[in-house]
Amino acid sequence: MSMNGNNGQGESPLQLRCAPIECVRIGFVGLGVRAKRAVHRMMHIEGCEVVALCDLVEENIEEAKAIIADYGTAAPAAFCDADGWKRLCEMPGIDLVYICTDWASHADIAVYAMQQGKHVATEVPAATTVADCWRLVDTAEATRRHCIMLENCCYDEFELCVLNMAQKGVFGEIIHAEGSYLHDLRERIATNDDGGRKWSNWQVEFMNRHNGNPYPTHGLGPIALAMNINSGDRMKSIVSVSTKRIEGNGDESLSGTMNSSVITTEKGHTILVQSCMTLPRPYSRAFLVSGTEGFAQKYPVPAFALAPDSDNALMGEECDKLLKQHRHPFVEMYKERGEELCGRRWIDYAMDCRLIHCLRNGLPLDMNVYDAALWSSLVELTEISANNGGMPVEIPDFTRGRWG
Numbered sequence: 147m148s149m150n151g152n153n154g155q156g157e158s159p160l161q162l163r164c165a166p167i168e169c170v171r172i173g174f175v176g177l178g179v180r181a182k183r184a185v186h187r188m189m190h191i192e193g194c195e196v197v198a199l200c201d202l203v204e205e206n207i208e209e210a211k212a213i214i215a216d217y218g219t220a221a222p223a224a225f226c227d228a229d230g231w232k233r234l235c236e237m238p239g240i241d242l243v244y245i246c247t248d249w250a251s252h253a254d255i256a257v258y259a260m261q262q263g264k265h266v267a268t269e270v271p272a273a274t275t276v277a278d279c280w281r282l283v284d285t286a287e288a289t290r291r292h293c294i295m296l297e298n299c300c301y302d303e304f305e306l307c308v309l310n311m312a313q314k315g316v317f318g319e320i321i322h323a324e325g326s327y328l329h330d331l332r333e334r335i336a337t338n339d340d341g342g343r344k345w346s347n348w349q350v351e352f353m354n355r356h357n358g359n360p361y362p363t364h365g366l367g368p369i370a371l372a373m374n375i376n377s378g379d380r381m382k383s384i385v386s387v388s389t390k391r392i393e394g395n396g397d398e399s400l401s402g403t404m405n406s407s408v409i410t411t412e413k414g415h416t417i418l419v420q421s422c423m424t425l426p427r428p429y430s431r432a433f434l435v436s437g438t439e440g441f442a443q444k445y446p447v448p449a450f451a452l453a454p455d456s457d458n459a460l461m462g463e464e465c466d467k468l469l470k471q472h473r474h475p476f477v478e479m480y481k482e483r484g485e486e487l488c489g490r491r492w493i494d495y496a497m498d499c500r501l502i503h504c505l506r507n508g509l510p511l512d513m514n515v516y517d518a519a520l521w522s523s524l525v526e527l528t529e530i531s532a533n534n535g536g537m538p539v540e541i542p543d544f545t546r547g548r549w550g
């Protein structure tokens with residue numbers, strides 16, 4: 147994956163191209179907290195239309211319909227029962243199924259949507275088992291449909307800048323990187339997002355039953371792109387350990403672990419991925435790269451260091467200067483308007499704009515099904531390793547040898 151906004155000419159065979167779609171007709175499955183924001187964004191993106199909605203909660207559908215009605219576009223079809231998502235996927239007038247349901251249901255919906263000839267964009271993680279990751283890859287290959295995981299953190303300004311710098315060779319060979327999801331969500335999860343989530347508390351249910359890293363993709367995604375994973379290197383094996391279970395904030399119903407994993411790549415590089423949502427600590431996605439020529443970290447304080455002056459951490463104004471110098475084109479294109487519409491969530495606007503732009507122009511998407519499968523496979527692989535005392539576990543090559 148290139149994230150360079152080019153036309154994909156001469157890219158690897160993993161860069162699937164499909165016929166351009168003049169106006170992308172979107173069906174949403176899952177209309178909770180996350181999806182309603184996406185419906186709102188789509189109202190401001192040229193060349194797309196929300197034509198169908200599906201959720202298990204009537205109120206969510208009504209709220210999404212109201213957003214669409216505010217913008218005066220045609221009323222969408224609506225499905226509000228257990229099999230509604232299938233009927234939505236079968237609808238002839240849909241190009242893209244945009245999935246914002248709970249973690250465990252993403253893969254089934256994505257596979258069925260592709261089998262019905264639809265492109266798929268799914269929230270993170272795309273799947274929660276390795277078997278489901280393979281089903282995504284197998285189906286995308288068989289149907290030649292796009293399947294992108296909506297990893298919005300890949301579109302954040304610092305991450306895109308580092309990607310730009312990595313592609314220019316500023317860091318030399320990136321030998322080690324770190325990407326995490328450390329977020330004190332005890333209150334939000336225990337209260338089902340302060341009551342904003344109107345369905346079951348699927349996140350508590352998942353976290354209580356699982357022992358690995360349930361949410362690896364925010365940390366891993368931007369690192370994988372900067373390290374050319376799936377397009378020059380591949381993740382080979384992982385060792386993972388979890389702490390004892392941490393009970394969430396006096397609420398007996400929520401527990402989680404702090405999970406730490408080290409991935410080794412084919413080229414002998416390492417990636418540290420951590421997750422914790424149940425300890426009081428400042429938000430961090432870590433995001434650190436360390437190469438033969440330079441270093442970058444985003445948290446807790448953004449900083450660069452460049453050889454040969456590597457003891458000199460470039461922070462504050464010096465850091466800002468580098469951020470400006472290596473600003474990624476997507477930031478130029480989408481940040482200002484995105485901030486007007488969604489404040490700090492402008493990265494979601496950038497992500498959706500890119501998705502619609504690529505579909506409208508028949509371009510490869512910024513991330514492909516192999517990225518979705520690989521990054522999501524860590525949900526189960528970390529758990530297998532952690533449950534076996536940190537045993538090394540092989541990471542499948544979802545590209546079947548085409549990563550080089």
Ligand SMILES: NC(=O)c1ccc[n+]([C@@H]2O[C@H](COP(=O)([O-])OP(=O)(O)OC[C@H]3O[C@@H](n4cnc5c(N)ncnc54)[C@H](O)[C@@H]3O)[C@@H](O)[C@H]2O)c1
Nearest residue numbers: 176177178179180200201202203231246247269270343345
């Ligand atoms: N990238 C980010 O920054 C970010 C932020 C928040 C959430 N998310 C992701 O978005 C997804 C949704 O999170 P949320 O906070 O909106 O949850 P939510 O509970 O508010 O929404 C999920 C909705 O899916 C619906 N649903 C579940 N199964 C369904 C089915 N079979 N058919 C139709 N509808 C079904 C539920 O009724 C519910 O309304 C998750 O994957 C989450 O991890 C991502």
